[in-house]
Amino acid sequence: GFQVLGRPGPSGADPSANLGGLASKWCGPPSQLGGLGFQVSADPPLRNWAAWASKWCGPPLATARPVLLSGLGPPSQLGGLGFQSGVDPPRNWAAWASKWSGPLAAGRRVGRRLAFHVRNKLFEGIIVQDIAFFDSANTGDLTSRLSYDSNAMVAPCQTMLSSTLQNLLALVGGLFMCFWTSWKLSMLAFTTILPITYITARYAKWSSQLNRQIFTALGEANTVAQEALGHIRTVRAFSTEEIEVEKYTTHTHDALRKGIRDALGGAGTFALNNYLDLGGAVLILWYGGLQVMDGHLTVGKLIQFQLYFNMMQSSYKALQNVVTSFTRAAGAATRVLSLMDSLPDIDSTSGSQLTKPMAACITLEEVRFCYQMRRDHEVLKGISLNIAAGTTCALVGRSGGGKSTLIHLLLRYYDPSSGRILIDGTDLTSLELASVHRQMGLVAQETQMFAKTVFENICYGYSEDEVTREQVEAATRKANAHDFIAAFPDGYETLVGERGVRLSGGQKQRIAIARAFLRAPRLLLLDEATSALDSESEALVQLALDELLGSENRTVVLVAHRLSTVVDAHKIAVLDGGVVVEEGTHEMLLKLGASSDEGDGGGEKKGVYASLVKRQLAKQANLIEDA
Numbered sequence: 001g002f003q004v005l006g007r008p009g010p011s012g013a014d015p016s017a018n019l020g021g022l023a024s025k026w027c028g029p030p031s032q033l034g035g036l037g038f039q040v041s042a043d044p045p046l047r048n049w050a051a052w053a054s055k056w057c058g059p060p061l062a063t064a065r066p067v068l069l070s071g072l073g074p075p076s077q078l079g080g081l082g083f084q085s086g087v088d089p090p091r092n093w094a095a096w097a098s099k100w101s102g103p104l105a106a107g108r109r110v111g112r113r114l115a116f117h118v119r120n121k122l123f124e125g126i127i128v129q130d131i132a133f134f135d136s137a138n139t140g141d142l143t144s145r146l147s148y149d150s151n152a153m154v155a156p157c158q159t160m161l162s163s164t165l166q167n168l169l170a171l172v173g174g175l176f177m178c179f180w181t182s183w184k185l186s187m188l189a190f191t192t193i194l195p196i197t198y199i200t201a202r203y204a205k206w207s208s209q210l211n212r213q214i215f216t217a218l219g220e221a222n223t224v225a226q227e228a229l230g231h232i233r234t235v236r237a238f239s240t241e242e243i244e245v246e247k248y249t250t251h252t253h254d255a256l257r258k259g260i261r262d263a264l265g266g267a268g269t270f271a272l273n274n275y276l277d278l279g280g281a282v283l284i285l286w287y288g289g290l291q292v293m294d295g296h297l298t299v300g301k302l303i304q305f306q307l308y309f310n311m312m313q314s315s316y317k318a319l320q321n322v323v324t325s326f327t328r329a330a331g332a333a334t335r336v337l338s339l340m341d342s343l344p345d346i347d348s349t350s351g352s353q354l355t356k357p358m359a360a361c362i363t364l365e366e367v368r369f370c371y372q373m374r375r376d377h378e379v380l381k382g383i384s385l386n387i388a389a390g391t392t393c394a395l396v397g398r399s400g401g402g403k404s405t406l407i408h409l410l411l412r413y414y415d416p417s418s419g420r421i422l423i424d425g426t427d428l429t430s431l432e433l434a435s436v437h438r439q440m441g442l443v444a445q446e447t448q449m450f451a452k453t454v455f456e457n458i459c460y461g462y463s464e465d466e467v468t469r470e471q472v473e474a475a476t477r478k479a480n481a482h483d484f485i486a487a488f489p490d491g492y493e494t495l496v497g498e499r500g501v502r503l504s505g506g507q508k509q510r511i512a513i514a515r516a517f518l519r520a521p522r523l524l525l526l527d528e529a530t531s532a533l534d535s536e537s538e539a540l541v542q543l544a545l546d547e548l549l550g551s552e553n554r555t556v557v558l559v560a561h562r563l564s565t566v567v568d569a570h571k572i573a574v575l576d577g578g579v580v581v582e583e584g585t586h587e588m589l590l591k592l593g594a595s596s597d598e599g600d601g602g603g604e605k606k607g608v609y610a611s612l613v614k615r616q617l618a619k620q621a622n623l624i625e626d627a
């Protein structure tokens with residue numbers, strides 16, 4: 001081999017001196033050094049420990065090397081060599097392209113923008129999903145997709161897109177130069193590219209699946225963390241910190257195990273590919289050497305070919321890395337895109353807008369409904385009910401009878417499985433939901449608060465210029481909330497904490513009532529809180545509710561647990577087992593109870609309301625006796 005290289009080159013330069021200069025300038029490509037070492041010292045490649053070690057350096061080098069090669073190594077070298085072998089340096093466009101930093105900045109910018117859009121689109125996609133979707137989804141997994149998955153999905157773009165154009169140019173340039181220098185050598189050298197491509201593609205596919213599992217495990221860990229931290233008081237009260245940590249670690253450990261498997265697989269693929277590289281180099285030098293000896297090729301051309309081939313190969317590998325990381329990112333992308341693509345059944349943006357104030361006459365026609373999570377259990381079994389505009393209808397009945405479900409259907413959290421809900425004679429499903437909600441108010445069983453100030457919580461849903469401080473104060477006064485808010489050191493600017501933890505149950509309810517006053521809805525839906533409040537707080541909430549129900553001429557549908565709220569309702573509907581069993585005013589229903597007590601033997605179950613009242617009165621009497 002030494003003799004071969006010792007022959008003077010066609011350009012007249014001494015090739016061995018050229019080699020020395022080349023080696024001293026070129027500290028990058030180990031395979032190249034290995035190849036040269038083989039030729040110069042006739043050492044078998046495996047005993048060249050430096051080259052051997054470099055093959056085993058694993059992924060950091062795997063990524064560093066192509067970048068080094070495509071960014072710094074060969075092109076500058078090519079310039080020098082090009083000069084020696086007669087190629088004009090300024091015309092070496094591949095080297096010029098690879099030095100150009102334009103694509104780098106552009107790629108990073110594209111990557112950042114992509115991350116921005118993916119995250120926003122994903123959040124947009126999630127927040128419009130049906131409530132039924134949220135019944136089965138878990139928040140930890142969703143937030144995990146927003147943070148980890150969307151990041152992982154665009155990561156290759158951010159890091160690799162920048163070098164793709166550069167590598168693509170170097171690849172095409174290198175390929176062309178290789179064939180131009182010696183097509184026979186090119187054909188031979190490319191035989192190693194095929195197995196490398198196959199191995200890398202297999203690894204990429206396997207790694208993509210593994211990474212999808214890693215993201216799922218991280219999502220599960222996130223769910224545990226979010227639940228535990230969100231319910232930290234319960235965790236502390238039951239001293240379950242260790243159990244929660246264990247649960248969390250199980251999932252992160254799962255992710256770690258799979259991550260390590262991926263790393264090992266990556267390192268193995270990398271090593272295998274490097275040996276194939278080495279094989280390629282050996283083939284080139286063997287066949288090239290023969291060609292030189294036969295006089296078909298000059299030494300200069302052989303070295304030139306070797307360098308072009310290396311340049312092309314490293315660009316090819318860098319591109320392959322891009323493809324691999326994209327395939328891996330595909331795991332995350334599936335989880336992100338499946339959410340983005342799934343359209344909600346209830347489209348809140350379509351339908352005709354309600355522009356005028358509605359009278360809010362509610363009609364339910366044979367409404368049937370079951371939750372998606374429990375399809376075998378029909379909650380509402382054909383409810384027909386008329387609620388005249390401006391009247392109050394109280395829904396009463398045993399727990400689990402479907403009262404809250406009915407309120408959910410009026411809010412269109414869900415659509416009935418059959419039957420219709422009409423508002424002023426128009427099917428709720430044909431109205432634009434946001435325009436209906438603008439005229440609706442809700443006081444739910446549990447007031448949901450945002451980790452913002454009291455003021456912002458009351459104005460939730462309004463922009464800053466839509467409501468004045470006076471309007472908010474007027475609403476809180478009517479809701480019996482002004483005094484306690486004003487007593488806070490920061491008044492209306494008091495931060496309520498996550499989910500309103502810094503407020504008591506009664507205070508939160510009065511804030512919800514203040515929200516309803518501020519909104520002045522045409523239709524008020526009220527799901528009375530079941531959790532017991534202390535008697536003072538209860539009296540204040542009751543007063544606020546009386547004020548809310550008594551004011552203005554609005555339609556109210558309320559789920560009542562307290563007799564006092566029910567008695568004044570224009571209509572009481574008793575729900576039992578998913579059907580309306582009794583309907584009428586307080587007096588009418590009590591009379592119904594009395595007649596069934598007399599035992600008319602009609603067989604039909606009557607007097608449900610009367611017995612509810614009796615039970616409630618007995619409970620109150622007990623309370624008084626206990627006191």
Ligand code: ADP
Nearest residue numbers: 135371373374379398399400401402403404405
């Ligand atoms: P009520 O308000 O009269 O106490 P609900 O309307 O809350 O009754 O509940 C009626 C039935 O529907 C209950 O059996 C309850 O378990 C079930 N249910 C309520 N919400 C859901 C849900 N999101 N998914 C599945 N089943 C539900």
